Amino acid sequence: MSLTNISVDKKPEGTIFSPELAARFDKLVTLYPMKRSALIPMLLYAQDEIGYLSDAAIAEIAHRLQLTVLDVRNVLSYYSMLRTRPAGKFNVQVCTNISCMLRGGQELFEHCERQLGIGHKQTTPDGVFSLEEVECIGACSWAPAVQVNYDFHDNLTPETLDAILAEYRSKASQ
Amino acid sequence: MADVTLTVDGKRITAPAGTLLIEACRKAGIEIPAFCYYPGLSLQAACRMCLVRIEKMPKLQTACTTPVAEGMIVATETDEIKQARKSMLELVLANHPLDCPVCDAGGECELQDMTFKYGAGGSKFIDIKNHRDEQQWSPVVFFDRPRCILCYRCVRVCNEGMDVAALGIQQRNASSVIAPNDKTELDCEQCGMCIDICPVGALTSDTYRYKTRPWEMTHIGTICTHCGDGCKTTLGLRRSEDGMQIVRGDNRDKSGLNGDFLCVKGRYAFDFSDSPERLTLPLVRQEDGHFETVSWDVAIKAVARGFREIRDTRGGSSIGVIGSTRITNEENYLLQKFARGTLGTGHIDHHRTTDYVSFIRALGGQKGRFASISDTASAPAVLLIGNDPTEQHPLLAWNLRTNVRQNRTRLYIVNHREIKLTRQAKAFVQIGSDSYAAFASFLSGGDSTAFGESATSLRDALRQEPNLVVIFGSELRGADVETLVKFGLSLPDTKFACLGDYVNSRGAADMGLYPDLLPGYVPVAASGAMQTEYGERFPAQPGMDLASMFEAAGRGQIAGMYIVGDDPVERLGIAPETLRDTFVVVQDMFLTGTAKLADVVLPTASLYEKSGTVTNTYGDLQGVKKAADRAGVRTDLELIVRIADAMGHDVRKLVPFGKGVRADMGQSRGAQSGEADRHAIWLAAHNLEPKLSPFDPNALLDEIQRVVAGYDFDRIDLLAGSSPQVQPASAELVQIAPPSSRPDSIQPSGDTLFTSGTLGHYSEKLNEVQAFQEKKALVAAD
Amino acid sequence: MPTLVSHPEEVKIVSSRFGQGAAEIDRYIELGGYQAVRQAMEQGPEWIIAQMKASNLRGRGGAGFPTGMKWSFVPKQSEKPKYVLVNGDESEPGTCKDHLIFLHDPHSVIEGTIIAGLAIGAKMGFIYLRGEYRYLLTIMEKAIADAYAKGFLGKGIFGSNFDFEVVSQTGAGAYEVGEESALMESLEGKRGIPRIKPPFPAVVGLYGGPTVINNAETIATVPHIFRMGAEAYAKVGSERNGGTRLFCVSGHAERNGVYELPMGYNLKKLIYEVAGGIRGGRQLKAVVPGGSSTPVLLASEIDIGLDFDQVGQAGSMLGSGGVVVLDETVCMVEFALRTIKFYQHESCGWCIPCREGTDWLKKTLTRFHAGAGEARDIDNIRYLAENMLGRTFCPLGDAAAMPTIAFVKKFRQEFEDHLDGRPCPYAKKPANELVGV
Ligand SMILES: Cc1cc2nc3c(=O)[nH]c(=O)nc-3n(C[C@H](O)[C@H](O)[C@H](O)COP(=O)(O)O)c2cc1C
Ligand code: SF4
Ligand code: SF4
Ligand code: SF4
């Protein structure tokens, strides 16, 4: 047995991504002076499509960028928006950092816990919502602010948030 | 670079410009504490232990990243700095388990030492520490996260030193954690470098964990037995029921020619010496064919009787002798002397793993042409033809990687496979596995275009290299070696290394374990001086090589065989009937395939249980020291002497020992007196005392130094623990005949990183690692 | 959509196109856009840098380094390509100004990037937005595509023989990536661990090439400087602090929002006049003047001009322009805890003092605020923060230590009020529920 090519990293066959995303990846890697620069965008877009970064997604991205799986995991585990487990269809991210805290962000988070029946980084049994207490999201002057997936909602009260959640819930059932 | 002068703690010191402050201070005897800094690895500035005050800088600066500058004024031990270090330690300890009493690193932990020094023991921290369970990552590597201080040494040594990159850093903030590459396991070279370099007890090895404490061990530095590179390994020993048991191998003091390095075998595969399969009692085959354990006395008498009878009835030339690539120079020297002088046979050989003979012959006596192992770490350019050092010469691979990384050495590789080292290569030319010979002639100017453009530009590049080191494997043999060497010699100041396997292949060759060559590669035909040394039985004709001996045995022409530390039966697949009519004596640690066919089996000590010298494949001679002890076994040296003695041979003729040798022998020995005189005179001239015991390997080393060409190094070097280089090619040796042996006489071991010839079978740890990695390879393949 | 505010005291330069539809390229051009870059192209690098120096523009990312000087550090000759890097990672709590720039005026960032490229001889620029700003990336990417379509980016921009490429992307959730060298690591597809300095980015930056890195607001300001003239721009601000900046008022002010005011504008006036005072007519307790990492100012300390030098003299920092207003109902221990919790979460974990220090501070403050504090904890908190200060690998450690020291120093009494099992005097609910904030 030869050891010189340690091979934890299997070469994936084909792609697990949609043709559109695969094409986007092909383009992304050409934009930068160094292929590897595309890593973080690729991880984000893969997560957007699959819902999380599965082993297969990680393996394919590693392969596309000629990195080891370990290397990709080292990077992805650093960033708080990337996850290796599925989340709900709508990830409700409530900011409780200082500006929001001063405007009721903490209370808003607790309100969500009650309304959704889940805690930090948990997902509702129907898979519709996940809840997350997050750090400042750059909407401090319009606090308290919440991000659902990538959409901002600001100047919230428990009541306006309820209405927003209801809207998402109905979107989920469409 | 020009020197700069700076002031550190009021002391003026000078250092070459560009030197890191921490190194300049260390050289001047000012120790600056450091966790993350490690010489030769990339800089981190992470632990903040090395903070110093540099005048005109607003903040404390890290000495590990600051280059010295002219006129710099530095303070390293002020109250401010002590406080900074103390608080840094307090912070590390805030999440550290403080289980020192049971931690493997206890007693040799850098964190423990520093905590003591800076008085950071009393904890301000009453909050709960972050806990995670210990994990086993491989048969040899364990990880205990809470003990880890995140100095990243392990990650760097694996990335930069090993080029394996099996360790990563995951998560961030206080959740940051060192992680292995295969989910919760390590798919890697299992070298244990990461464990060795860990300043605390976060990475530990299975062989040592919880077995003992550092201060309960004795430490003996000796040489690894597993490959031809000859790493120094410091064995940690503990008393056991039947002797001294090895519980750890490492190289903490970095004093050997291997510096920091040990591979998986040097670090863990010492456990063969503890194997339950070890032979500890002599075995003699009975009439009915089964082995009976007997006393040493009975066994040795049986051997002596057998050999004497054969010699005296059928002649010495009906005995074959096979030496070992794993025993000392002294033992091999003695063995061939015993064969030639006592048994009177020229049939002597050993397991040849490469063609040293052609190499020495090609050099034609030129001095200064042997590349030592340290040359491979410093030469500005290296050509590697054949071999896969990552598997077969791990230290060489490490040196080449280090050399490329630190000195940007130009590494040129020619191989039939894309070996791992090609990642470090400036140029790589892939050739057919049967094209090495053709490539050698291509290099020497053959006009062939068969190898393509890349080969031509490689050759052009090589022609511009004034200080090339040419390293070649056993793929090149005979005349092809000469072709390659001739090419090398056409460039200025080229040095060479010929790669052979096992700890003392080169020593076995140098000591004359050849049917046609005496020690120092002196052709038997030109044996003048040696004949007088060895006495009247000395065979004037070259003998048979190893394979021929077995063939002859099968034909009934070899009636006795003395096989020391080798397993030719298994290796060559020799049929048991071949040896049916041969009296076979085997000296070994285990009941090998060969031993199973023997008439007498004498259990021997391993290399770790004896003293003497070995010569690595680069010609670096090193001392081995008796470390472990196993009740029952004897060294090969002792056994040869005892057999000779029991045969009635004058032991003093075999081993030059004893005081007053000259006076006594000069009178009573007539023709022999010259020999004794020569030895005594040589000893006196070299300021050496005669040795008192026939079992003292130094007595044989005296003789080796006196008679073996190229072994005339300064004994002081050896005593001081360095590795003098031997150059067994003196000008008189030019007429070595081309090796007459058959092409199959060279058999590379075919070892991988996780095997070690027959010996490897008896290392439980090596087998475990091998199975573990094989499983990984299978998973990866499907 | 974040609401835009307006006040007569404002001097709208960077924000002049907010709410004007300038994200559309034609509208941007109509409003005078892409003129400055043509002028810069005609005048050449030396002139650009001279103008930048004359403008007294200081970096809006937090440290306030003079931008013209930073650009002048880039070596003229370089074997490796040079780059411009726009820092839109905006993650300092209390800060949301780059958010508005990307939303309302993305072309000003592109134009500023090209000018910076011309100044240093770079052919490529990167605009890096924080991961949460995905919708802003979409706007940014459209703006870039439009600029390419018009020939303002790509080969031979504006019909000249200059080539200039711009790529934008987001991060994926990491405050530390706002630190310039960590940002470069992230852009190279790595963990956001800062680099050893020196070498500084101007010499060895992205992909090993000389790199100018500036905050998005800094870059968006650049075209305006050329539009107005450097001297005129400088004159708007105070001494050595040219122009205006965007102040993000948040917390307990009556009218929170992002206001553009001249450098040196009085903080008290900002809070009481521009932002309409404290909500519900309550008392002001304290102000965090420049994002969560800047030491808190007491209500009595806010009669100061908002520029880098004056706020510095008051013992704090102008920072990122996030003015966080705290009224009398705020528990300073809880506020300190929430601040530290952020830095603990965002510490990259590379160096001991920050990784372990923030973790320990968080644990202690959590316990302390929950009512299980001990008297010695107060000194320990300060001891620890003081021992982190100035000794960490990058300024994040300082960003955690500085406010902590200020909280303990200025509000010691409030810490002591939590001792002996007493419930938090400001608690809106029972103390035991506060555990695990
Ligand atoms: C921990 C940390 C976070 C930072 N975050 C940001 C940020 O989000 N945006 C920013 O522009 N600068 C940030 N900076 C400052 C940058 O390192 C850098 O100084 C700045 O981008 C330079 O631009 P300027 O000169 O235009 O201010 C941060 C610095 C540190 C130490
Ligand atoms: S044992 Fe060697 S190869 Fe394996 S992780 Fe440790 S350093 Fe790397
Ligand atoms: S495991 Fe050891 S060597 Fe590796 S980072 Fe932790 S303390 Fe350092
Ligand atoms: S490289 Fe060779 S000599 Fe060194 S430890 Fe490994 S097997 Fe032993």
Ligand code: SF4
């Ligand atoms: S101070 Fe140290 S641990 Fe903290 S963010 Fe900077 S480098 Fe990372």
Ligand code: FES
């Ligand atoms: S603090 Fe909540 S958005 Fe900034």
Ligand code: FES
């Ligand atoms: S040794 Fe200098 S920071 Fe670790």
